[in-house]
Amino acid sequence: MSLKLSGETARSDVPGYKPDALIETHQLTKMYGSFGALNGVNLRVMPGEIYGLLGPNGAGKTTTLRVTAGLIEPTAGSVVVSGFDATKDPIHAKAHIGYVAEIPILYESLTPRELLEFEGSVRALAREAVNRKARQLAEAFEVASAFDTPIATLSMGTKQKVAIIAALIHQPPVLLLDEPLNSLDARSSRILKEILSLHVQRGGAVLFSTHVMEIAQRLCSRIGIIFGGRIVAEGDLDQLRARAGEKDATLEEVFMKLTNEASEVENIVKMLRESFFVDEDH
Amino acid sequence: MKTTDAWRLSAIPYSEMAFKSILQNSNNMWWGSFGSGSSEASGREDLVKRALRIARFDKFIITAFVMVAAGAPFLPQALGASYGISASVTLSLAVSFALVVLYGVQTLSSFVTSGPSPVLSTLPLMREDVSLVNLLSFVRTSDYLVIGSVACQVFFVLLVTGSALSGLFMLLAGAMNSVVGVGVALWLSNVFYRNILGSKQGKRGGVLRLALLLAWGVVVLGIGVLFAAAGYLIPLVQSVLASPDALTGSILSLVYPFSLGISVGSVSQGFALSSIERIALGATVGYLLVAVALSRWSMTSVSSFPEGASIATSSGRAHETSVPLRGPVTAYAMKDLRAASANLPSAFLFTLPAFETLVILLIRAYLPALGASTLLVAMTLGGMVSLILPLVLVSSEGTGFDFAKTMPLRVRTIVFSKALITTAVFLPAVAVVYVESLLKPLTSPFSILIPIASTVAVAAASLLEVRLFLGFAPSGRVTFALQEFARMAAGAGVVLLPAIIYVAAYILTFNHSLAAGAMAIVASAEVLAVIEFVRQS
Numbered sequence: 008m009s010l011k012l013s014g015e016t017a018r019s020d021v022p023g024y025k026p027d028a029l030i031e032t033h034q035l036t037k038m039y040g041s042f043g044a045l046n047g048v049n050l051r052v053m054p055g056e057i058y059g060l061l062g063p064n065g066a067g068k069t070t071t072l073r074v075t076a077g078l079i080e081p082t083a084g085s086v087v088v089s090g091f092d093a094t095k096d097p098i099h100a101k102a103h104i105g106y107v108a109e110i111p112i113l114y115e116s117l118t119p120r121e122l123l124e125f126e127g128s129v130r131a132l133a134r135e136a137v138n139r140k141a142r143q144l145a146e147a148f149e150v151a152s153a154f155d156t157p158i159a160t161l162s163m164g165t166k167q168k169v170a171i172i173a174a175l176i177h178q179p180p181v182l183l184l185d186e187p188l189n190s191l192d193a194r195s196s197r198i199l200k201e202i203l204s205l206h207v208q209r210g211g212a213v214l215f216s217t218h219v220m221e222i223a224q225r226l227c228s229r230i231g232i233i234f235g236g237r238i239v240a241e242g243d244l245d246q247l248r249a250r251a252g253e254k255d256a257t258l259e260e261v262f263m264k265l266t267n268e269a270s271e272v273e274n275i276v277k278m279l280r281e282s283f284f285v286d287e288d289h
Numbered sequence: 290m291k292t293t294d295a296w297r298l299s300a301i302p303y304s305e306m307a308f309k310s311i312l313q314n315s316n317n318m319w320w321g322s323f324g325s326g327s328s329e330a331s332g333r334e335d336l337v338k339r340a341l342r343i344a345r346f347d348k349f350i351i352t353a354f355v356m357v358a359a360g361a362p363f364l365p366q367a368l369g370a371s372y373g374i375s376a377s378v379t380l381s382l383a384v385s386f387a388l389v390v391l392y393g394v395q396t397l398s399s400f401v402t403s404g405p406s407p408v409l410s411t412l413p414l415m416r417e418d419v420s421l422v423n424l425l426s427f428v429r430t431s432d433y434l435v436i437g438s439v440a441c442q443v444f445f446v447l448l449v450t451g452s453a454l455s456g457l458f459m460l461l462a463g464a465m466n467s468v469v470g471v472g473v474a475l476w477l478s479n480v481f482y483r484n485i486l487g488s489k490q491g492k493r494g495g496v497l498r499l500a501l502l503l504a505w506g507v508v509v510l511g512i513g514v515l516f517a518a519a520g521y522l523i524p525l526v527q528s529v530l531a532s533p534d535a536l537t538g539s540i541l542s543l544v545y546p547f548s549l550g551i552s553v554g555s556v557s558q559g560f561a562l563s564s565i566e567r568i569a570l571g572a573t574v575g576y577l578l579v580a581v582a583l584s585r586w587s588m589t590s591v592s593s594f595p596e597g598a599s600i601a602t603s604s605g606r607a608h609e610t611s612v613p614l615r616g617p618v619t620a621y622a623m624k625d626l627r628a629a630s631a632n633l634p635s636a637f638l639f640t641l642p643a644f645e646t647l648v649i650l651l652i653r654a655y656l657p658a659l660g661a662s663t664l665l666v667a668m669t670l671g672g673m674v675s676l677i678l679p680l681v682l683v684s685s686e687g688t689g690f691d692f693a694k695t696m697p698l699r700v701r702t703i704v705f706s707k708a709l710i711t712t713a714v715f716l717p718a719v720a721v722v723y724v725e726s727l728l729k730p731l732t733s734p735f736s737i738l739i740p741i742a743s744t745v746a747v748a749a750a751s752l753l754e755v756r757l758f759l760g761f762a763p764s765g766r767v768t769f770a771l772q773e774f775a776r777m778a779a780g781a782g783v784v785l786l787p788a789i790i791y792v793a794a795y796i797l798t799f800n801h802s803l804a805a806g807a808m809a810i811v812a813s814a815e816v817l818a819v820i821e822f823v824r825q826s
Contacts, residue, residue: 102697114689116631128620
C-alpha cells in the first residue's frame, strides 16, 4: 500500500536522488556560531525501515531530527522527505511528516481536542478520517478522558501521548521520533512499538533517536551511530559488529568501540570503584 | 531553620517562579524559520535570557511606578491645596491596591500552577522549613511594591499633616491594603489558573473566564479613570466626605477603601469625630479583621502548594473524541484566541479598542452632534490601540510555535488569521460609533463612511504588522527593540494615512463627501497593496 498523500506526486530536483528513499539527507550541516552541531550527516531511510539514530548526548541526534522536520534550517546540505526538498519545498515535505519531540512541543493552553482540531484544519484533513483516527488513538493511549483538559495540566506521559497522536493523526509516510518512549508507561510503549511496526509494514519510514541500546537493537532495522555531528557507522547489528571488529559483541559494546568511549568509560568505572569504597570508609 | 536563612534561600525559588511566570505568559518573539534570515538558533536562548532579565528588573520598574501612583494623589495638598486628605488617601490606596492585584496575578501564575519549587521538597529539609521558604518566596513577589507604596503614602501623609499619629494610621492602612491586595491576587490566580485553566472546559468555565476578563478590564480602566480624573475627583469626594450629614458620605464611609481614607483623615484633624468618621473607624476595624483572615488564608494556601495539590486534573470516564474541523485561517485564528485568552492581561487587550472608542465618545458627550472630527479621532485612536493585538498574538505563540512549524503552513495563513482577529476586535469599536450615531445626529451623512474606511485601514495595518513581526527576529537587544518599534510605527502609519487624507481633502474642498471618498479610496488601496505584499513574500 502506498503512503503518498492523495493528489501529490513525489519529485525532487536534487541530483542523484533515488526516489525510493523516504528520508534522505546529504552533507547536512548545522552550525551554531563556530560550533558544528551537524558536520555533514548523510543518511537514507527506505520505505519499510525503522532507522535508529544512536549517539551520546550532544552528538547531533535531536538536531538531525529538527532539521529534517523543518524546525530549523540547515547551514548547508539538503534534506529530502518523500521526494520533496525540505528547504525548498517545506510545505509538501511537512505534509508527509509526523514529528514527536523529546520534550513534547504543543500549544499547552489548548486541550487535546482543540489541538487536533487545529492540526486537522491546518492540514486540511477529511473530518471522518480525523475522527476515526482520533478515536482509535485516544482509546489506544487512554487519553480520551483528558480530551477536554488543558494540555498544560496533563502529566508528562500524557503530554507525550498527545504529541504522538498529533504526529499520527494525518497518517504520514514519514515519522520522526525523538526519544518517543521516554515518558511512556509499559502499556503505551508496547502500543507505540506495535504502531511503528504496522507503519513500516505499510511502507512507511521511521527515523528514531534513542539512547537505549536494547530498544535500538530490538526495534530498528538499521542503526546509524552519530558522534560529533557525523554518522560514524551504520547498518544492522552484524554490519556494525563487523565494522567494530567485535564479533558477538552487544550493541552497547559496539557503540562504545565505534565512539571511542570504551577505554574512557573503563577508566571512569575503575576510578569510581576505587573512590566509592574509600568514601564509604570515611 | 533560621528565618534569615530561609529568607536568603527563598530568593532562589522566587527567581525561578518569576522566571517561569514570564516564560508562561511568554512575551517574546520566536518565529524561527518562517522568515528569511531567521535566528532560530538563538531564539530559545533569547527567550530564556529575556525572561530572566524581566524577572530580575520587572519588580523594580513596577515598584517605581506604584510609588509614583501612590504618591500622585497627595500632590494637590503638597502643593498647597487647603482641603483634607481623606480623598487623597482613598485614591492612593485604591490605585496601589489595584496595581498590587494586577502585578500579583501575573507573577503568581506559576506559583499557583506548579508551586514555588518542587526541587525544594526533594532536599533534606523539614516540612516546616520548606513551608517557611515557600511562604517567604511568596512574600518576595510583592515585597518591594508593598514597602515602596506604603513608604510613599506614609511620607506624604507626614508631609501634608505633620501628624505622627496620622502617619502611624497611614502605615496601618497601607499595610492592611497591601495584605488584602496580595490576598485578592492569590485568590484570583487560584480561580483563573486553577479552576479554569486547570479543569475541563465547559460553559461554566467560559462564563467564569469572561467574567474575570471583564473584572480585570474594570480594574485596569478604573486605574486609568482614577488617574485621568484625579484632579476633578479628589476635591469632589473630599467635599462629600466633609459634609457631616450627607447620606452619600455615610455610605462611602462603609466602603473600602473610603473607610480607611476617612479614618486616616480624621486622625489628622484631632479626635472630634463626626458621625461619618465614627462609621469609617468602625468599618476600618472590620476590614482589619478581614485582612487578618485573608493573610491567614494566604499563608495556609501558600504552605500547601509544595504538596503539589494546586492543580487537580480530572480523569473521568472515557469521553467522546469527535474533532470539529474548519478552514486553516479560521482554525489558526481560533487557536490564537484560545491561547491568548488563557492569559488574563493579554485577553483583556481584546476589549481595549471598544473601551478606547467609548471613552473618546464619552469625553465628547457634551457636543450636540456627532461630528466628523469626533469620528476620526475615535476611530483612529481605536485603530491604533488595535495594533497592539498583532504583537500580543505573535507573542502568545510562545514555545508552542514549534508545533505549528512542523505543519505544512504558509506564512500568509498565519498573517491572515492574526489580521482577521485584529480587525474583528476593532469591529465592536465601530459598533459603539454606530450606536452613538443612532442617539445623536451626524453633522454630515457622509461621516458614516469613516468607520468603514477605518476598518479597512486597520485590516491593512494589521496585515502589514503581522507580516513584519513574522519576518525575522534580529539578534541584539537594541536592534530588537528598534525593530519592534519600527513594525508598530509602520502599522500606525497605515491607520493614520486615510485619516490624514480625510483632513487634507476637507481642508482643500470643505466637502465631507469628497473627504470621506478620498479616505475610503486610500484605505482600499492600502489593503490591496498589503495583501499583494503578503502574498508575494
